[in-house]
Amino acid sequence: MGIHRRRAAIVAAAKWLGKVYNAGMTRRNRSEPMPVKYWSAAGICLTDWCNARCASCYLACRPGRGQWMSPDMAVDVWQQLEAFSPHGCRMHLAGGEPFGDIPRLLEVIRRADRAGLMLAKVETNAFWAADDAITRDVLGQLAGTSMGELLISADPFHQQFVPLASVRRAAGVAAEILGEGRWRIRWHDWVERGLDVAALNEAARRDLFVEWFRDGRDRLNGRAADELAGALPRRPIGSFAGQDCREGLLRGKHVHILPDGGVYPGTCAGLLLGNVNEVSIADLWQRLERDGASRPVLGRLVESGPVGLLDLAGDFQPEPVGYAGKCHLCWAVRRHLARRGENSDEIGPAWVYDDHESTPGSA
Numbered sequence: 001m002g003i004h005r006r007r008a009a010i011v012a013a014a015k016w017l018g019k020v021y022n023a024g025m026t027r028r029n030r031s032e033p034m035p036v037k038y039w040s041a042a043g044i045c046l047t048d049w050c051n052a053r054c055a056s057c058y059l060a061c062r063p064g065r066g067q068w069m070s071p072d073m074a075v076d077v078w079q080q081l082e083a084f085s086p087h088g089c090r091m092h093l094a095g096g097e098p099f100g101d102i103p104r105l106l107e108v109i110r111r112a113d114r115a116g117l118m119l120a121k122v123e124t125n126a127f128w129a130a131d132d133a134i135t136r137d138v139l140g141q142l143a144g145t146s147m148g149e150l151l152i153s154a155d156p157f158h159q160q161f162v163p164l165a166s167v168r169r170a171a172g173v174a175a176e177i178l179g180e181g182r183w184r185i186r187w188h189d190w191v192e193r194g195l196d197v198a199a200l201n202e203a204a205r206r207d208l209f210v211e212w213f214r215d216g217r218d219r220l221n222g223r224a225a226d227e228l229a230g231a232l233p234r235r236p237i238g239s240f241a242g243q244d245c246r247e248g249l250l251r252g253k254h255v256h257i258l259p260d261g262g263v264y265p266g267t268c269a270g271l272l273l274g275n276v277n278e279v280s281i282a283d284l285w286q287r288l289e290r291d292g293a294s295r296p297v298l299g300r301l302v303e304s305g306p307v308g309l310l311d312l313a314g315d316f317q318p319e320p321v322g323y324a325g326k327c328h329l330c331w332a333v334r335r336h337l338a339r340r341g342e343n344s345d346e347i348g349p350a351w352v353y354d355d356h357e358s359t360p361g362s363a
C-alpha cells in the first residue's frame with residue numbers, strides 16, 4: 001500500500017474509532033450525573049515567563065513570554081478557592097518562574113499571610129540563587145512568611161538552563177535558613193548524579209533526555225510532546241481507544257490558574273475549564289458540573305479520551321507511526337484545532353500552542 005493510501009486508511013480508521021467511542025459513551029452516560037470533585041489543591045501560575053525553556057515543559061513557558069498576574073488578582077483568586085472548597089484548598093505558587101519578579105512574589109505571599117491564607121509551597125528552578133548574598137536575602141525574607149515549602153526543580157531538562165551550583169546553593173541556604181521540612185529538591189537523585197547538561201554535546205543531551213523521560217516522571221503534553229516524542233516508541237491510535245480522562249479532568253481535585261485567569265485541570269495545560277476574570281470560582285465550578293460533559297472538547301475527553309476528539313478534528317492527519325502516549329495524541333489533536341482557531345474557549349491559551357522554536361539540543 002502506498003504512503004497516501006496508508007495514511008488515508010489510518011485517518012478513516014481513527015475517525016471511525018472516534019465516532020464509535022463518542023456514540024457509545026454518550027449513550028451510556030446520558031442519564032448519569034456528572035460528578036465533579038471540589039478543588040482541594042490549586043496552583044497559581046504568577047507568570048508565563050521563565051528564564052529557561054525546558055524541553056519537558058508542558059506549559060511551554062519561555063523567556064519570550066512576560067505576562068504576570070497582579071497581587072490583587074492572585075490574592076482574590078486564592079481567597080475564592082479557599083472559600084469555595086469545603087475542606088480548604090492547598091495552594092502553591094508557580095509559573096513559569098515566579099522568582100522572575102521577587103518583589104511581586106513576596107508581596108503576594110505577604111498579602112496572603114495578612115488575609116490568613118496558608119501557602120503550601122513555592123516552586124522554583126533556583127536560577128536566581130546566583131550567589132550567597134542574594135540567596136540568603138531572598139530565603140531570609142521567605143523564612144518569615146507562612147510558606148510551607150520551597151520546592152526546587154532539578155532534572156536534566158532544567159539543568160540545560162540552570163547551573164547545578166545554583167540548585168545546590170539554594171538547597172544549602174534553605175537547609176540553614178528555612179530548616180528541616182521547609183525545602184525539597186525534586187529530584188534529589190538527579191542532583192546527586194551531578195551531570196553538567198549544558199556541557200554535553202547535542203547527541204549526548206538528547207540521549208540523557210530520553211533516558212530520563214522513560215522513567216515516567218514527566219507528562220508528554222505541550223512542548224514535552226513536541227520535543228521528546230520523536231525519540232520515544234510509538235503505538236497505533238487504536239491502542240488508546242477507551243482510555244478516557246474523566247478522573248483527571250473532573251475528579252482530579254487539582255487546577256492551575258494562569259496569569260490571564262484561564263483555569264486548566266491538573267497538568268492538562270492547553271485545556272481551559274473557564275476564566276476567573278469572567279466568572280467567579282464558584283460559578284466556574286458550577287458551570288463545569290452542569291455542562292462539562294456536553295462541552296465539545298472537554299466532554300469528548302471526559303467520555304472517551306483523545307480518541308474521542310478525532311471526530312471533532314475534521315482534516316487532522318494522524319502520524320502513521322502512531323503516538324508515544326494518549327497525552328501525545330491529545331496534544332496533537334488539540335494543536336490541530338488550535339491552529340484552525342476552533343474551540344478557543346476550551347483550547348488555549350494561544351501562547352501554549354505558539355511555541356514553535358525548538359529547544360537547542362532537544363530530542
Ligand code: SF4
Pocket residue numbers: 050051052053054056057058059060061062095096097125153158
Ligand atoms: S519546566 Fe519550569 S523551569 Fe522549565 S521552562 Fe517550564 S516553567 Fe520554566
Ligand code: SF4
Pocket residue numbers: 221244245248249267268269301305306326327330331
Ligand atoms: S489525554 Fe489530554 S485530557 Fe487526557 S490526561 Fe492527557 S492531556 Fe489531559
